[in-house]
Amino acid sequence: MEEQLLQLEIMDLxxxxxxxxxxxxxxxxxxxxxxxxxxEKRMSSSSPHMGSMAPKKLTCSDGKGDPGKTALPLDEVEAPELNPLADDPATPMCDYCFLFSHKCFPCPRCGREWYCSAACQRLRYHCHASRCGQ
Incomplete structure (x- = not known):
């Protein structure tokens, strides 16, 4: 009986x-x-010549500020601008920020991941370190 009451209390919790x-x-x-x-309202009210392009925002590859301490409030995060390089299959993509850029460089150890900046390489390290060099 007492055990059933205890089980009922646990279920209620x-x-x-x-x-x-x-x-x-x-x-x-x-x-x-x-x-x-x-x-959606902001995008629909934007000027017609902008199309689906969002305003240019700083990215981690801009090299401004301390990347370890940079955090944007959710109301300041915007969609990235359209990148024509994304259509070129020869353009590498950063494995941290997903930016397509000819400036991307491979992981110096294994060459399997690409980064657009040293900051992205440093930020991606915790995910990549266990697979790097295997």
């Missing part, structure tokens, strides 16, 4: 936790939908 997670996810989804709606 599990359901309460699950309900809280669902509620939190719902709030997060509502926030993202509002943000998406605002971005």
């Amino acid at each position: 599990g359901l309460t936790s699950l309900e809280a997670m669902v509620r939190q996810q719902g709030l997060q989804n509502a926030h993202m939908e509002a943000r998406l709606s605002m971005l």
Whole structure:
């Protein structure tokens, strides 16, 4: 009897936790939908000569600022501008920031990953180190 009560309490706690997670996810989804709606309005009201091009923003390959301490608030993050180099199969893509650039260089150790800057290489190191040189 006591064991059944304990199991019921555990189930109630599990359901309460699950309900809280669902509620939190719902709030997060509502926030993202509002943000998406605002971005869609901004894109539709942009000038016609811009087309689907977003304003130029700094990327990690610009070399400005401390890349380890640079973080943008979500309301400042914009879609990257269209990159005509992406259509050229010979143009390498940075494995950290996904920028297509002829400036990209391969990993000096294994040559399997490409980076557009030393900052991207440093930031990608934790993911790549275990596979590098194998």
